[in-house]
Amino acid sequence: MSRLVPFFGFLLLVALFGFGIWWNTRHDQREVPSPLINKPAPAYALPKLDDPAQTVTREAMLGKPYLINVFASWCVACGEEHPVLMSEGQRIGVPLVGYNYKDEPDEAKAWLERHGNPYGLVIADREGRTAIDFGVYGAPETFLVDAKGVIRYKRIGPLTPAVIERELKPAIAALRKEAP
Amino acid sequence: MNAVFRRVLFALALALCCGALNAQAIDPLPFKDHAEETRFQQLTRELRCLVCQNENLADSNADLARDLRHQVFDLMRQGKSDAQIKQYLVDRYSDFVLYDPPVQGSTLLLWFGPLAILLAGAAVVVVTVRRRSRAQAPASNRNANDSSPNDEGDDW
DSSP states (O other): OGGGHHHHHHHHHHHHHHHHHHHHHHSOTTOOOOTTTTSBOOOOEEEBSSOTTSEEETGGGTTSOEEEEEEOTTOHHHHHHHHHHHHHGGGSSSOEEEEEESOOHHHHHHHHHHHOOOOSEEEEESSOHHHHHTTOOSSOEEEEEOTTSBEEEEEESOOOHHHIIIIIHHHHHHHHHHOO | OHHHHHHHHHHHHHIIIIIGGGGSOOOOOOOSSHHHHHHHHHHHHTBBOSSSTTSBTTTOOOHHHHHHHHHHHHHHHTTOOHHHHHHHHHHHHOGGGBSSOOOSGGGHHHHHHHHHHHHHHHHHHHHHHHHHHHHHHHHHHHHHHHOOSOOTTOOO
């Protein structure tokens, strides 16, 4: 019997390593869960991309749920995500706010012109200071903010049709249930 | 296949963005004295860059790391303590920004797991050695009596 002990030890190690490999392929290791979920969105006051004289604040956006989508013209993955926003944006059911992150306004505008503009409103954070308050660490990122200004869901990385179906739509449906 | 290719590309991009530039000087900040600089270096070494996740803020050349260094610097200038600055970043980026994870319920296994495994291994060794010596003592007695060459005890 005790002859088998090393063998069982070996099996245990195999299982442990196997689990490690499985676990690491199953989730995006770069993804850092945001501590801001179910916390009020940070206060922000950011200029509109197309009209910098106008400022959009967190307070002004209260009352209706909306999506904040962090994007930049220099961000490759945003280009991958963009067609999805173009096709699904209208069907998601909440306004889509573009958050232009550390970008040149002219380049951002040209980018939106070239690829289409799925956003009802685009705010610009050139320095990326407000983005730190949002815990942004890589575009694209998407936040679902509810009517009370609380962040309810965050997606790190591109939105895909699968992610929208599996994660975003249920999160939006949950908001609807709360506030009829 | 496509996914694999994308991963490789991504790894390459990471290597380029984080690794290649590493030798260059980090952007200079207007420290007022050496003590402040030392404190800043110490603090940013304990914080993780979220873009290049195996680098600390002090060493990383990622754009975000630079922004966060400036933020840390500003907070220092505002008179915030190291703990407050760390909390500021933890509030936004979770415990992940800390290079040393805090000791708490969810990290007990991480902190003390290796020690537990070491102790378990030591226990196995102790038990085995004792059992062997106990098995050997009567065996050698018997050997002296009837000199039978083989018997149990050498189970391993």
